[in-house]
Amino acid sequence: MSKVILGISAYYHDSAASLIIDDKIIAAAQEERFSRLKGDASFPHLAINYCLNEAGLTLEEVDSIVFYEDYLNKFQRILMTHHLNVPNGLKSFLASMPKWLTKNLWLEQQIKKELGIKKRINFIDHHYSHAASAFYPSPYEKAAILTIDGVGEWATTTYGIGDKNKITLLKELDFPDSIGLLYSTFTYYTGFKINSGEYKLMGLAPYGKPIYVDLIKENLLHIFDDGSIKLNQDYFGYTKGLTMSNKKFNDLFGGNPRKPEGPITQKEMDIAASIQLIINEIMLKLANHVYKETKCENLVLAGGVALNVVAIGYLKQNSKFKNIWVQPASGDSGGSLGCALAFYYKDNMRAVNFNDSMQGAFLGPKIEESNDEVDLKLKAIGAVFSEFSLEELTEKIVLCLVNNKVVGIARDRLEFGPRALGHRSILANAQNIETQSLLNLKIKKRESFRPFAPIVLEEEAKNYFDISDASPYMLSTYYIKEDKRIKQDDALFGMELLNQKRSDIPAVTHIDYSARVQTVDKDRNLFIYDLLKKYKAKTGCSVLVNTSFNVRGEPIVNSEFDAFNCFMNTDMDYVVIGNRFFDKREQNMELYKKRMGKYLKRGVQLD
Numbered sequence: 189m190s191k192v193i194l195g196i197s198a199y200y201h202d203s204a205a206s207l208i209i210d211d212k213i214i215a216a217a218q219e220e221r222f223s224r225l226k227g228d229a230s231f232p233h234l235a236i237n238y239c240l241n242e243a244g245l246t247l248e249e250v251d252s253i254v255f256y257e258d259y260l261n262k263f264q265r266i267l268m269t270h271h272l273n274v275p276n277g278l279k280s281f282l283a284s285m286p287k288w289l290t291k292n293l294w295l296e297q298q299i300k301k302e303l304g305i306k307k308r309i310n311f312i313d314h315h316y317s318h319a320a321s322a323f324y325p326s327p328y329e330k331a332a333i334l335t336i337d338g339v340g341e342w343a344t345t346t347y348g349i350g351d352k353n354k355i356t357l358l359k360e361l362d363f364p365d366s367i368g369l370l371y372s373t374f375t376y377y378t379g380f381k382i383n384s385g386e387y388k389l390m391g392l393a394p395y396g397k398p399i400y401v402d403l404i405k406e407n408l409l410h411i412f413d414d415g416s417i418k419l420n421q422d423y424f425g426y427t428k429g430l431t432m433s434n435k436k437f438n439d440l441f442g443g444n445p446r447k448p449e450g451p452i453t454q455k456e457m458d459i460a461a462s463i464q465l466i467i468n469e470i471m472l473k474l475a476n477h478v479y480k481e482t483k484c485e486n487l488v489l490a491g492g493v494a495l496n497v498v499a500i501g502y503l504k505q506n507s508k509f510k511n512i513w514v515q516p517a518s519g520d521s522g523g524s525l526g527c528a529l530a531f532y533y534k535d536n537m538r539a540v541n542f543n544d545s546m547q548g549a550f551l552g553p554k555i556e557e558s559n560d561e562v563d564l565k566l567k568a569i570g571a572v573f574s575e576f577s578l579e580e581l582t583e584k585i586v587l588c589l590v591n592n593k594v595v596g597i598a599r600d601r602l603e604f605g606p607r608a609l610g611h612r613s614i615l616a617n618a619q620n621i622e623t624q625s626l627l628n629l630k631i632k633k634r635e636s637f638r639p640f641a642p643i644v645l646e647e648e649a650k651n652y653f654d655i656s657d658a659s660p661y662m663l664s665t666y667y668i669k670e671d672k673r674i675k676q677d678d679a680l681f682g683m684e685l686l687n688q689k690r691s692d693i694p695a696v697t698h699i700d701y702s703a704r705v706q707t708v709d710k711d712r713n714l715f716i717y718d719l720l721k722k723y724k725a726k727t728g729c730s731v732l733v734n735t736s737f738n739v740r741g742e743p744i745v746n747s748e749f750d751a752f753n754c755f756m757n758t759d760m761d762y763v764v765i766g767n768r769f770f771d772k773r774e775q776n777m778e779l780y781k782k783r784m785g786k787y788l789k790r791g792v793q794l795d
Contacts, residue, residue, distance in 0.1 A: 191536075192249060194239065195528030196232060196299070197256040197317075197520050201383045203232040204521035204604075206551075207239035207250075208528050211538065213325070215242035216551040216604040218521045220743040224750070227384055228743075231302045232524075238553055247305060254531045255299060256523035257314035258341050312527040314340025315491070319357060321526030322490035322515045323350030324533060325545045332484040332509070333357070334474060337491035337519075338368035345416070347478045350488065353538040355530070358481065361416050364427050367470055368493050370409065370417070373424060374463040376432040378456045379446030383492075390498055391638045393464040394700035396457030400441070401465055407440055411466075415474025452637070467493075468502040475507040485510040490526070494518040494663075495606065497704050501665035504657070516549040516661035517605035525604075548712035549661060550611055552602025555748055557767040562748050566768075570779035571752055573768040578715070581767055585615070586722045588762050589732065592617050594631060596737050596763035598751035599715060603744070607662045608736035609706060610643065610716040612744045612751075614760065616695065616733040618642055623695035623733055625687070630759040634740040639704070642696035643734035645720050646707035652693065652731055653705055662706040662734075668697050695733050706734060756780055 195206040198219075206216035215238060220226055222234035240247060296309045312320070318335040330351045337344065344366035348357035361367075371389070372382045380388045405411070410418045421427055425434040438444050446456055475487060487509040494500065495518050504512055515522050556562070558575060566573065576584065588595050594616045603609045614631065616623045628636050641662055642652070649655050653666040672692045676699075691697040710717040724730040737745045739758060745751045748765050755763040755770060756777065763770045 191251050191532060192243070192245060193252045193254060193528045193532055194236065194247075194250045195254050195256065195524040195526070195531075196236070197522075197524040197527075198231050199229055200520055201227050201229045202519055202521045203229050203235070204517075204524040205232045205235035205239050206525035206528050207243055208525075208532060209243065211529075211532065211536065211545075213525065213545060213547065213551060215239040216517070216521075216525050217553065217602065218604070218743070221552065221602060221746040224743060226741060226743050231299075233302070236303075242553075247303060252310060252531055253299070253303070253305075253307065254310045254312055254527040255295070256312060256317040256520070256527040258311050310527075310531055312530050313343075314523065315343045315346045315360065316355070316357065316530055317523040317526035318490040318515075318518075319346065319348060319350070319355050319526070320530035320533070321517070321522040322488040322494075322513075323355055324529040324538065325515065325525075325541075326350075326486075326488045326513045327540065327542045327544045328486040328488065328511070328513065329540045330484060331486035331488045331513075332478045332482040334478055334487060334489045334494075335491040336367050336471070336474075336489070336493035338372060339363045339366055344368060345474070345491075347474070347481070349482050349484065353533040353536060355533075364421060364424070365417055365419050367417060367467065368491070369424075369426055369432070370419060371463060371467060371493065371496070373426070373432040373437070374459060377437070377441065377445045378459055379448050379450055379452075381448070382432065386492070386496070388635065388638065389460050390464060390496055391698075392452070392457055392460040393498065394461070394698055394702070395637060396454065396459070396461035398462040398465045399458050400462035403440065404462060404466060408437075409466075411470055411473065413473060414477040415470055415472075417470060452635070464498055467496060468499050471496075471499045471503060472506055475503050475509060479508040487512045488515070489513075490515040490518045490522060492519045497663055497665050498702070500663055501702070504664055511657075512664075513544065514661070514663040516546060516603075516607065516609075516663060519606065521605065543711070546604075546661075549604045549607075549609060550601040550712075551604040553746060554601045555598055555751075555766050557599070559766070562766075563768075566748065566752060566765075569749075569752075569783045570776050571770065572774045572776070573765075573770045575767050576769055578718075578767070581764060581769060582715070582719045582722050584769055585719055585762075585764060586726055589615060589617055589723060590726050592620050592623070593761040594627065594759075596751060596755055596760050597716075598737060598745055598748065598763065598765045599767075602746055605661070607706075608734065608744055609660070609662065610708065610713045610734065612737040612746075613643075613716075614733075614735045614737050615643070616640075616735075618693040618695045618731045618733050619727070619729055621687070621689050621694040626759075627695075627733065627735060632735065632738075632740055633758070639698040640696055640733045640735050641704040641706060642693065642731045643706045643708055643716065643720070644732075645717065645724070645730040646709045648724070648730040649705060649707045653703060655705060655707075658709070659705045659707045660709065660712055662704055664705070665698075665702040666705050668693070668701045668703060673697075673701055693729070693731050696731065753784070
């Protein structure tokens with residue numbers, strides 16, 4: 189008889205729900221995609237409802253409900269941390285205790301109340317959930333496992349072995365020594381938001397020079413040969429106060445943290461370059477130690493730090509592992525999937541899917557190719573569109589891209605995890621040097637220095653990049669091939685490098701000649717695969733810019749109406765929603781604003 193298991197992550201950041209039936213992943217989605225609150229940490233009612241609806245089940249038909257961490261063990265860590273830091277940390281202790289004493293300590297009862305049920309809630313350790321999310325969907329029967337994040341209950345890093353249906357965690361690094369919190373402290377100091385701005389720090393690094401490496405190593409941490417670290421807590425604020433860094437840290441780097449939205453200077457660039465180099469070193473030492481201890485040729489990773497694509501690219505180039513696979517939803521959202529899988533496989537054998545079992549990470553709500561009810565609602569807010577066959581649609585999109593237009597794509601099932609993989613994407617011409625600044629400033633509305641990722645036919649990727657494996661989830665950087673590069677002016681540095689043409693595909697070439705590559709195959713994404721084939725037939729190039737369909741500060745679009753609203757509030761030229769094709773020139777902005785205003789005033793939820 190089939191087992192239905194619902195996994196939940198919530199209350200810290202990026203809440204999510206996942207539903208499996210036996211060993212098949214049926215649905216998974218972050219709460220933010222429905223609530224439209226970026227990084228939404230609230231209980232994932234909307235995501236749970238979606239998962240149940242996708243499976244055609246009610247909550248009463250779910251056999252087991254699993255939560256992604258052990259809240260009592262986490263409370264023990266918080267109490268002990270405050271106890272060890274008395275009298276320092278009183279302010280943070282008083283700030284955290286009311287929530288724990290009124291809600292978090294009664295988490296099982298709280299979850300039952302949120303769900304309106306009486307059945308038992310099961311709890312899996314945080315890093316075990318990460319480990320399960322990395323190993324069980326991976327394409328390997330046996331693999332070493334490495335999980336790295338800020339902190340779970342006590343653990344901040346763990347490693348172990350997955351073999352068939354069994355996971356054995358061998359060793360852990362405990363709080364307050366944390367690779368994730370180290371990187372987040374520098375995220376905070378350089379003026380970016382923790383748990384979302386780490387990508388910005390990573391993107392900023394190539395503009396700088398790693399001149400602070402020795403300063404950091406001499407004062408902030410010791411890196412051991414096995415990759416474990418010891419942080420000098422005299423320089424950090426997260427165990428005693430309400431900020432990541434403290435005055436001693438700030439003084440070490442010559443002043444207070446950059447104010448959010450303040451100017452980015454060479455100092456921030458150099459700090460970013462320095463901490464990225466250190467993270468690369470730590471992760472390589474960790475990986476090689478894990479290889480030595482486990483004797484496995486395969487490595488799987490999860491945890492927020494596993495989303496550092498630069499470090500993953502460095503591991504692929506330099507570690508002793510033959511194969512590396514990263515869970516595409518490596519952060520806390522993926523914990524909802526990991527805890528469900530962990531609960532299932534404790535009593536069941538595992539059949540390996542040698543392409544992985546993530547189904548391209550297309551596990552969220554589906555935008556239908558055509559739907560009369562949706563059509564009527566779109567027209568009711570003034571939308572003007574035409575519907576086409578798939579063949580006609582791809583032809584129109586290709587023609588737009590050839591003419592340097594920007595096209596949003598919202599079709600089929602939503603991606604699970606932070607990366608848009610072609611179902612909720614914005615596409616543009618990678619050969620046009622102006623594409624990066626156009627997308628950043630007029631459409632994404634974000635910092636001009638941030639790079640864009642290439643999407644490329646899997647069989648053609650090696651023609652553009654130094655790549656030897658498939659990269660369907662955009663989880664690693666690779667370097668542009670030498671024969672595609674254009675030499676830079678040696679006299680330029682920092683932001684002066686931004687607008688230099690660096691390769692034949694300049695819009696997706698970062699200033700260090702790296703790119704966060706996504707390869708496309710016909711099994712995972714036939715629509716984009718066919719589009720790229722047609723684009724190549726027209727241009728001779730099989731690479732496009734692919735960036736997530738959203739604007740800064742908002743989650744990736746979910747529904748037809750999210751996509752249309754984003755389209756209308758940016759300088760995007762065209763959008764494809766299902767099989768509907770929208771031309772910005774045909775839209776009536778005044779009518780749209782008037783009609784949307786009426787809906788918002790009445791509190792109508794269009795989707």
